[in-house]
Amino acid sequence: MHEPESHPSPDGVNRRSLLAGVGGLLTAGGLLAPAVAAADPVARPERDPRVEALLGKMTLAEKLGQLQLVGDEATARTALANGQLGGVFSVVGAAKLNALQRIAVEQTRLRIPLIFGLDVIHGYTTNFPIPLAQGASFDPAVAATDATVSAKEARRSGIHWTYAPMMDVTHEPRWGRIAEGYGEDPYLATKFAVAKVRGYQGDDYSSPDRLAACAKHFVAYGGAEGGRDYNTVDVSLQRLHNLYLPPFKASVEAGVATVMASFNTISGVPAHGNGYVLHDVLKGTYGFRGFVVSDYTGIEELIPHGLAGDGADAAAAALPAGVDMEMVSTNYVRFGQRLLAERRITRDQLDDAVRRILLVKVRLGLFERPYVDESGEVKAPSPAALAASRQAAARCMVLLKNDGPVLPLAKTVGAVAVVGPLGAATYDLNGTWSGLGTGASTTPPVTVVDGIKAAAPGARVTYTPGCTVDGPDTSGFAAARDAARAADVTVVVVGETAAMSGEAAARSTIDLPGVQQGLVAAIKETGKPFVVVLVNGRPLTIPYLHDNAPAILEAWAPGVQGGHAVADVLFGAVNPGGKLPVSFPRAVGQIPIYYNHENTGRPADPANKYTSKYLDLESGPLYEFGHGLSYTTFRVEDLRLSDTRLPARGGRIQVSARVTNTGGRAGDEVVQLYVRDPVATIVQPVRRLRGFQRVTLEAGASTTVSFALTPEDVGFYDNGARFRVEPGKIEVYVGTSSAATLSASFTVV
Numbered sequence: 160m161h162e163p164e165s166h167p168s169p170d171g172v173n174r175r176s177l178l179a180g181v182g183g184l185l186t187a188g189g190l191l192a193p194a195v196a197a198a199d200p201v202a203r204p205e206r207d208p209r210v211e212a213l214l215g216k217m218t219l220a221e222k223l224g225q226l227q228l229v230g231d232e233a234t235a236r237t238a239l240a241n242g243q244l245g246g247v248f249s250v251v252g253a254a255k256l257n258a259l260q261r262i263a264v265e266q267t268r269l270r271i272p273l274i275f276g277l278d279v280i281h282g283y284t285t286n287f288p289i290p291l292a293q294g295a296s297f298d299p300a301v302a303a304t305d306a307t308v309s310a311k312e313a314r315r316s317g318i319h320w321t322y323a324p325m326m327d328v329t330h331e332p333r334w335g336r337i338a339e340g341y342g343e344d345p346y347l348a349t350k351f352a353v354a355k356v357r358g359y360q361g362d363d364y365s366s367p368d369r370l371a372a373c374a375k376h377f378v379a380y381g382g383a384e385g386g387r388d389y390n391t392v393d394v395s396l397q398r399l400h401n402l403y404l405p406p407f408k409a410s411v412e413a414g415v416a417t418v419m420a421s422f423n424t425i426s427g428v429p430a431h432g433n434g435y436v437l438h439d440v441l442k443g444t445y446g447f448r449g450f451v452v453s454d455y456t457g458i459e460e461l462i463p464h465g466l467a468g469d470g471a472d473a474a475a476a477a478l479p480a481g482v483d484m485e486m487v488s489t490n491y492v493r494f495g496q497r498l499l500a501e502r503r504i505t506r507d508q509l510d511d512a513v514r515r516i517l518l519v520k521v522r523l524g525l526f527e528r529p530y531v532d533e534s535g536e537v538k539a540p541s542p543a544a545l546a547a548s549r550q551a552a553a554r555c556m557v558l559l560k561n562d563g564p565v566l567p568l569a570k571t572v573g574a575v576a577v578v579g580p581l582g583a584a585t586y587d588l589n590g591t592w593s594g595l596g597t598g599a600s601t602t603p604p605v606t607v608v609d610g611i612k613a614a615a616p617g618a619r620v621t622y623t624p625g626c627t628v629d630g631p632d633t634s635g636f637a638a639a640r641d642a643a644r645a646a647d648v649t650v651v652v653v654g655e656t657a658a659m660s661g662e663a664a665a666r667s668t669i670d671l672p673g674v675q676q677g678l679v680a681a682i683k684e685t686g687k688p689f690v691v692v693l694v695n696g697r698p699l700t701i702p703y704l705h706d707n708a709p710a711i712l713e714a715w716a717p718g719v720q721g722g723h724a725v726a727d728v729l730f731g732a733v734n735p736g737g738k739l740p741v742s743f744p745r746a747v748g749q750i751p752i753y754y755n756h757e758n759t760g761r762p763a764d765p766a767n768k769y770t771s772k773y774l775d776l777e778s779g780p781l782y783e784f785g786h787g788l789s790y791t792t793f794r795v796e797d798l799r800l801s802d803t804r805l806p807a808r809g810g811r812i813q814v815s816a817r818v819t820n821t822g823g824r825a826g827d828e829v830v831q832l833y834v835r836d837p838v839a840t841i842v843q844p845v846r847r848l849r850g851f852q853r854v855t856l857e858a859g860a861s862t863t864v865s866f867a868l869t870p871e872d873v874g875f876y877d878n879g880a881r882f883r884v885e886p887g888k889i890e891v892y893v894g895t896s897s898a899a900t901l902s903a904s905f906t907v908v
Contacts (some may be wrong), residue, residue, distance in 0.1 A: 160756065161217050165821065172390060173258075173380060174628050177597055179881060180864065186480055193652070197862040200437060201442040201443050201511075202442055202445075202446035202447060202448050203448070203511065204272055204448045204449075204511070204514050204515050204518050205448070205518065205529060206519055207517075207521055209521060209526065210514055210518055210521060213269060213271065213517060214510060214513060214514060214517075216269060217269065217513070217745070219495070219496055219499070219505045220241075220242065220243060220496075220511055220527055221242055221243070221268070221269060222490045222510070222513045223298060223323030223491055223495040223496070223509070224238070224242055224243030224244055224245060224492060225245040225271070225484075225512075225516050225517065225767035226239070226245055226483065226484050226492070226495075226512055226515045226516070227243055227244050227246075227319040227454065227484070227485060227489065227491065227492050228245060228246045228247070228248060228276070228303045228484050228485060228486045228487070229244065229246075229247055229248075229487065230247070230249045230455075230486070230487055231249070231250065232247075232250055232255060232259065234411045235250070235259055235273075235584065236259070236262065236592075237750060238339055239259070239262045239263055239266070239267065239482075240805045241268075241784065242267045242268060244263070244271050244272070244273065245273070245274065245484060245516055246274035246276060246278060246320075246484070246516075247259060247274075247275055247276070247277065248275070248276035248320075248322075248342070248486070249278070249595070249793065250275070250458050251277065251279060251316070251317075251318070253316055253317040253531050253532075253533040253535075253536040253537075254533055255317075255878065256275050256317035256318075256531065256845045257317065257530050257531060257533060258305075258337045259275075260272060260273055260275075260529050260530055261419040261530070262394040262480055262854050263529075264529045264530075264548060265811070271520070272520060272525040272526060272529040272557070273525075273881035274319050274320050274519065274520055274523065274525065274603035275317060275318050275319050275320065275370075276318070276319070276320040276321070276322060276324045276373075276833075277313065277318045277320070277321060277322070277595060278321070278323070278592055278595055279309050279310075279313045279318065279321035279322075279323060279370065279595070279596065280321075280322075280323050280325070280486040280591075280592035280593075281293070281309070281323075281590070281592065281593070281718070282305065282309050282312075282536050282541055282548070282593060282596070282611050282718065282719070283308070283309045283312040283316065283318070283537070283596035284312045284316075284538065284539060284544075284602065284837070285312060285540035285541075285544040285545065285547075285597075285602075285718075286306055286547050286548065286589040286590075286594075286604070286718040287301075287304075287308070287309070287358075287547075287548050287551050287552070287718045287719075288301075288305075288548075288551055288552045288555045288590075288714055288715055288716065288717045288718045288720045289339070289591065289592075289660075289716045289718075290302070290324065290325065290339050290341055290351070290695055291337060291338050291339070291340065291341065291342060291558075291595070291696065291697070291715060291740065291741070292340070292341075292552070292590075292715030292717065293305065293341070293351065293551070293555055293717065294341035294342045294348070294351055294662075294740035294741075295342075295555045295556070295557050295715065295737040295738060295739060296308060296551070296554045296555045296712070296737055296738050296853070297347070297377075297737070297740075297829040297831075297853050298554060298850050299351050299354035300354065300458040300854050301349045301555065302324070302351045302354045302355040302358065303354040303357060304358065304360035304547050305353065305355070305358065306323075306324075306354075306355045306356075306357075306358025306359040306372075306793055307359075307361075307368075307553065307849055308358075308544050308547055308548075309321070309359070309370075309482055310359045310361075310368060310369050310370040310534055311537075311727050312370040312544070312596065313370055313596060313803070314366075314367055314369060314531075314536075315367065315368070315532075315535045315536065315537050315577075315688050316372055316535075316536045316537050316596065316828065317371060317531040317536070318370065318530070318537075319371060319523050319525065320370060320371040320373065320416075320417065320519075320523075321359060321370045321371070321372060321373060322373045322375060322419060323355065323359070323372065323373060323375070323430055324351070324352050324356065324359075324372065324374065324375075324906075325339040325340050325375050325376065325422075325660060326340060326341070326348050326349075326351075326352035326375070326406035326407060326410065327339075327340045327375075327376055327379075327380045327381035327403075327696065328340065328341075328342070328343065328344065328345050328348050328381050328403055328406065329342075329343060329381030329382070330343050330382075330750075330752075330753040331382070331383060331385075331386040331589050331751060332380070332386070332669055332697045332698040332741065332750060332751065333385065333386025333387075333665050333666055333667065333669060333697075333747070333750065334381065334386040334387075334697075334742065335385055335591070335659070335660045335661050335662060335663065335664030335665050335666070335696070335699075336380070336381075336388065336660075336661060336662055336695070337660070337662075337696070337697045337741065338450050338590060338591050338660040338661055338696030338697060338716070339592065339661065339662075340381065340590065341740055342739075342740030342741040342773055342784075343740070343741045343742060343753045343755070343784060344740065344754075344755060344784065344848050345401070345402050345403070345405040345406060345544040346405070346753065346848045346849060346893025347740055347848060347851070348405075348848070349405050349406040349409045351357065352361060352374065352406040352407075352409065352410050353406075353409050353410060353413045355372070356372045356374070356410050356413045356414070356415045357413060357516065359371070359372040360414065360415070360416065362374050364407070364416060364522060364523060365522060365523055365524030365528075367528075367689055368665070368667075368784050370412075371416035371417060371519055371523055372415050372416055372417070372828040373415070373416070373417040373418065373419050373452065373521075374406075374407050374410040374411070374415045374417070374418045374419070375418070375419035375421070375454075376419055376420065376421030376422065376423075376430075376454060377407055377418050377419065377420050377421055377430060377441060377451070378399070378403050378404055378407060378421060379392045379394050379403040379421065379423060379425050379430075379431065379437050380392070380404065380421040380422065380430075382394055382423070383423055383608060385665075386665050386666075386692040386750075387665050388664075388665050389422045389662050390423065391423065391424050391425065392423045392425055392426075392471045392809045393424075393426055393427070394425060394426055395878060396876070396878050396879070397437075397841055397875070397876050397877055397878045398878050399425070399880075400533070400876035401876050403405060403555045403876055406730065407441070407445070408445055409526050410778055411441070411445045411447045412445075415449065416443060416519050417449050417450055417451070417452055417519065417804070418447065418449065418450075418452070418454055418469050419451070419452050419453070419454055420437065420450050420451060420452070420454055420457055420482055420806075421454065422454055422457060422460065422767055423463065425765045426834070427752065428466070429460070429461055429464045430457075430468050430475075430544055431453055431454075431457045431458050431461055431473075431476075431477050431480070431482055432461050432466045432467070432476035432477055432482065433480055434480040434499075436884045437451060437480050437481030437482065437747070438479070438480055438481040438520060438610070442481055444587045445703055446737060447753060448515070448518075448670060448754075449483070449486055449515060449518075449519060450483040450512065450515035450516045450518075450519055451481050451482050451483045451515075452482070452483065452484040452486055453477065453482050453484065453485050453486045453488075454486060454490050455486055455680070455870060456486070456487045456488045457482075457486065457488075457489050458473050458477045458482060458485050458488050458490050458491075459476065459487075459488035459490060460475060461473040461477065466588040467584070469502075470488075470489075470490040470493060470494055470576070471490070471493075471494040471497065471498060473488075473490050474491050474493075474494045474495065474498060474504070475494075475498050475503040475504060476511065477490075477491075478491065478498075478504050478508050478509070479504060479505075479508055479794075482510035482551070483516060484512070484516055485513050485682075490494075492678060492720065499618070509613065510668060513729055514620075514722070515779075520826050522588065522653070533641070539598075539601075539602060540602055540719060542886055545719065545720055546553045547781075548718050548719050548720045549720035549723050549724050549727070550724075551557075551718070552714075552717035552718050552720055552721055552723075552725075553724040553728055553733040553735075553738050554725045554733075554736070554737065555715060555717065556712040556713060556714050556715070556717070556724070556725070556728050556734040556735050556737050557712075557735065557737040557738060557787045558710075558711075558712055558728075558737075558738055558787060558788040558789065559705075559708045559712070559713050559743075559782055559786070559787075560662075560704075560705060560710055560711040560788070560791075561619055561729065561758055561790075562709045562710065562733070563688075563708045563709055563710070564710070564790070565648075565688055565689075565690055565710040566690060566710050566712070566728050566729060566731070566790065567595055567728075567729065567730055567731030567734075567819065568615075568648060568690075568730050568731070569614050569730075570614065570696075570730050571615075571617065572615055572618050572619075572621065572647050572648060572836065573606065573623075573647050574618060574619040574620075574621075574645065574646040574647050574651060575611055575619070575620045575636065575646055575647065575648055576613060576619050576620075576621050576622075576623065576639075576642040576643050576646035576648075576649040576651070577607060577608040577611060577620060577621065577623075577649075577652065578622075578623050578624075578625050578642060578643065578649055578650070578651050578682060579624065579650075579651045579652035579653045579675070579678060579692075580625065580626055580627050580628045580652075580653065580675065580791055581607070581628065581652040581653060581654055581694045582606070582607050582608050582622055582624065582650070582651075582652040583605075583607070583608050583622055583624070584604075584606060584652075584656075584694065584895065585603035585604050585606060586602060586603060586604065586657060587628075587655075587661040587694065587716070588604040588605075588606070588607075588657075588658045588659045588694060588716060588717055588719075588721035588722070589604055589657060589716060589718055589719065589721075590657050590660065590661070590696050590716025591658075591660050591662070591664070591696055591716070592661055592662075592719075593718075602719060602744075603719075603859045604717075604718065604720065604721045605719070605720055605721060605722035605723050605896050606638075606721075606722045607650070607652050607692065607721070607722045607725050607726070608622045608722070609621060609720075609722050610722030610723045610724070610725055610726035610727075611650065611722075611725075611726045611729070613723065613726065613760070614664055614723075614726035614727070614729070614730045614732070615726075615730060619646075619663075620741060621642050621645075621646065621726065622756075623639045623641075623642040625638070625639035625640075625678040626673060626674050626677075626678050628653075628654075628655065628656050628659075628672055628673055628675065628783065629656070629673040630673050630674070631658075631673065631674060632674070632761060633674050633677060633678075635678075636677065636678060637748075639678060639681060639682060640682065640684065640685055643646055643682050643685045643689065643737060644685050644687060645826070647687075647688070648688045648689065648690065648705045649682050649685075649686070649689040649690070649862065650689070650690050650692060650729065651678065651679055651682055651689055651690065651691045651692065651727045652692045652694060652700070652725075653671055653675040653678065653679065653691065653692075653693065653694070654675075654693045654694035654695040655672060655695040655697070655699075656673070657696070657716060658674075659672065659695075659696065660696025660697050660716075661696065664696075665783040666697075667747070668700070668743065669697060669698065669699050669702050669744075669747055670699065670701075670747075671699060671701065671825070676703050676704075679691060679703070679704060679707070679708060680707070682704075682805075683707055683708075688709065689708065689709065689710075690709070690710040690711075690712065690729065691704055691708040691710065691712070692706070692712045692714050692725055692729075693711065693712065693714060693715075694714055694716060694717070694721075695713075695714050695715060695716070696715070696716050696743065697740065697811070698739075698741050698743045699743070700744055700746055700747055700781070701743070701781065702745055702781060705781055705782075712725070712728060712729065712735070712905070713737075713739075714728075724732060725796055731790060732822075733828075734789055734790045734791065734824060734826040734827065735789060735790070735855060736787065736789060736823065736827025736828065736829065736893075737785045737787050738785050738786060738787035738829045738831075738896065739783070739785060739787060740784070741753075741784065742754055742779055742782070742783055742784050742838040743780055743781045743782040743783065745776055745777065745780065745781045746776055748773070748776070749773055749776060749780075752779075753782050753784070754780075754783055754784035754785070754843070754845075754897040755784075755845070755846060755848070755897075756844060756845060757842045757843070757844055757845070758842070758845055759771045762807075763778040763779075765778070765882060780881075783896055783897050783898050784848075784895040784896070784897040784899075785829070785831050785848075785895070785896035785898075785899075786896045786897075787829070787895075787896070789822075789826045789827065789828065790822070790824055790826060791820055791821075791822030791823065791824045791825070791826040791858065792820075792821045792822040793818055793819065793820055793822075793826075793828040793856075793895065794818070794821050795816050795817070795818050795819075795828075795830060795893060795894055795895060795901055796813070796816065796819075796901065797815075797816060797817040797863075798816045798901050799815050799816070799903075800812055800813070800890070800891065800903050801812070801813035801814075801815075802905065803904075803905050803906060804905060804906050804907075804908050805868065805869075805870065805873070805905055805906070805907050806870075806907075807870050807884045807885075807886065807908065808822065808870070809865055809906075810869065810870060811864070811868070811869050812867070812868045812905055813865055813867055814832060814850070814865065814866045814867075814891055814893065815863050815864065815865040816830065816863070816864060816868075816893045816901065817832050817861055817862070817863050817864075818854060818861065818862060818863075819860070820855070820856035820857065820858055820859060820860050820861075821854070821859075822858060823858050825855065825856065825857045826856065827853055827854065827855050827859060828853070828856065828895060829852070829853045829854075829895065830852050830854065830864045830893065830894075830895065831848060831850070831851045831893070831894060831895065831897070831899060832848070832850035832851065832866045832868075832891065832892070832893050833846040833847060833848055833891070833892040833897060834846070834847050834868070834872060834873055834889055834890065834891055834892075835847070835850065835889070835890040835892070836873060836885070836889055837888060837890060838887055838888070839885055839887070840877065840883070840885060841875060841877050841883075844880055846892060846897055848897070849866070849872045850867075850868075852864045852866075868891075870884040870907070873889050884907060885907065886906070886907050886908055887907055888904055888905075888906055888907075889904060889905055889906070889907060890902060890903075890904050891903045891904060891905070901907075
């Protein structure tokens with residue numbers, strides 16, 4: 160057994176890492192492989208001759224300056240005057256950025272270029288659907304397309320670096336930042352995170368069409384207690400490694416350039432001072448060679464967290480823990496020289512941080528091409544980008560319910576009433592983290608009412624808001640009822656504003672805000688056909704809609720072409736094929752509810768009071784993970800395994816099934832593969848997603864989908880953070896949601 164590497168604390172006392180490293184061994188309980196060996200050396204960045212030459216010339220002040228990131232022009236100019244600035248974020252406009260770069264490259268002693276960052280989350284000028292919606296596509300190519308388009312627009316406008324993708328897995332829909340990630344499942348989040356990293360960076364992120372990506376937030380931010388942003392996370396080692404870390408590990412393997420630390424504590428230690436997750440796991444076990452950036456004032460916040468007594472303490476905790484660049488606050492620059500003299504940080508730690516930052520700048524090509532061609536700045540979406548956004552938005556929508564069926568609507572419909580406060584919304588369709596790039600705030604999304612008018616040019620289309628999104632006024636209900644009575648069908652567009660999800664947008668209840676449910680009830684009273692379209696950034700508790708609306712389309716925040724995409728689905732130009740990347744609870748009191756939960760000793764049984772359930776609520780979610788309907792029907796059958804035994808070392812089993820379109824029109828189905836280990840030394844989830852394929856089939860057509868399962872798919876991390884592959888039975892489920900019933904089994908040997 161190895162002793163873990165120690166890290167200096169603010170009070171000068173050496174505190175051990177959370178875990179001592181354990182060598183790999185084979186025991187009667189199964190195959191053990193070391194997940195975290197804390198004594199393993201940290202992966203050092205390569206020695207680039209240009210970087211090494213600069214390090215040899217830099218003064219201590221200049222080195223500390225490279226660790227400083229600021230968020231406005233005035234502060235940047237002041238820092239540059241002192242030669243102490245590494246980068247700038249949230250400044251947009253090619254001319255502004257070139258002007259700052261010119262100071263750095265032409266007026267500072269060593270002429271080191273600045274790195275320019277921005278929250279390019281789901282679009283720069285062209286806004287795509289929010290990431291949670293992209294997860295609903297079950298098609299990582301959607302995320303890759305968003306990242307590719309966004310990178311081209313942002314880089315040509317002077318931005319080098321995006322603070323994306325966010326890959327925080329969460330079981331907490333009250334948390335506003337659920338909108339920025341890919342839902343509740345680590346496997347799904349991993350596939351989308353990797354696709355987006357590769358979309359941003361390509362094969363060479365020095366390209367004028369690529370950005371350096373940033374994996375955030377490291378780590379477990381999605382576990383915030385109560386869904387309150389920035390809140391405490393208390394997590395076991397096995398859950399940390401099984402649930403929260405997989406997307407980050409895969410992103411490092413995919414070559415992500417940077418990582419951002421999270422605001423939360425992790426089992427009592429704030430991430431910005433947590434040497435276990437940043438130093439031992441990220442830079443040690445995972446071999447990450449890029450740089451770690453703090454979140455906004457994250458190092459300064461070690462003081463209110465209670466880890467640091469002052470700014471010097473905060474810097475002394477963060478740098479040895481593994482945070483290389485400080486965003487907004489200035490503790491590294493202010494206290495670095497003193498901390499070196501007091502031996503609370505080391506010259507090696509400082510040089511390692513500077514080296515990592517300079518290497519990313521080298522890989523971005525900033526030393527050769529520090530400026531951007533201002534004539535190429537992207538200020539408006541191109542036709543190709545708009546088309547890509549529209550296609551992505553429709554691909555992300557989920558048909559939750561369709562009794563009758565009401566949908567698709569006939570393009571020959573005579574009169575359509577659009578009702579609801581979001582029917583004519585513009586920027587709310589973009590959702591959170593939009594409008595930051597030049598042009599994005601001046602290109603309003605297509606409204607739902609305008610999309611319907613374009614899709615059904617012969618129809619009489621009216622619009623009546625009925626109410627506001629979150630106000631109490633019901634005086635508009637009467638006009639909405641009149642409009643519904645005068646129409647052949649009503650499209651009710653309700654949900655959340657863009658400001659209701661995203662950072663600092665936790666909600667204690669996740670019902671439809673305001674009186675919007677009452678508006679739906681008013682439309683139902685007319686007895687006329689209607690459809691509900693949801694625009695939102697999180698799962699909502701909508702049992703009333705489920706019980707009373709004939710059809711429900713989850714459109715999420717669909718982006719700049721949202722209105723057209725909604726109409727494409729409503730009128731059948733696109734057959735919806737999206738699936739839920741997160742469970743929809745029946746009530747807020749059910750939270751957390753998620754498909755990949757562990758069983759209890761008394762699983763829910765409606766006939767037995769003394770089981771794990773609520774007295775006043777049906778068990779299970781309203782809509783399960785992976786749920787989503789189509790305008791056609793599908794059958795999944797003929798499940799086959801290539802073998803009944805999987806060797807724990809290097810084995811592989813092919814799982815195949817046939818899917819058939821049994822309906823009358825072409826459509827998409829997402830075939831999903833889940834596994835379960837029913838008996839293990841660490842209790843395993845009732846199901847774990849380990850494969851998915853979205854396939855398009857003509858009416859009556861069939862195809863065979865195949866998945867490969869390896870020991871990695873059936874193993875898990877234990878409470879020593881060791882990866883285990885244990886012998887025994889593994890159950891396999893294949894179907895169209897997490898409620899799949901088609902099953903088989905094999906044995907790990």
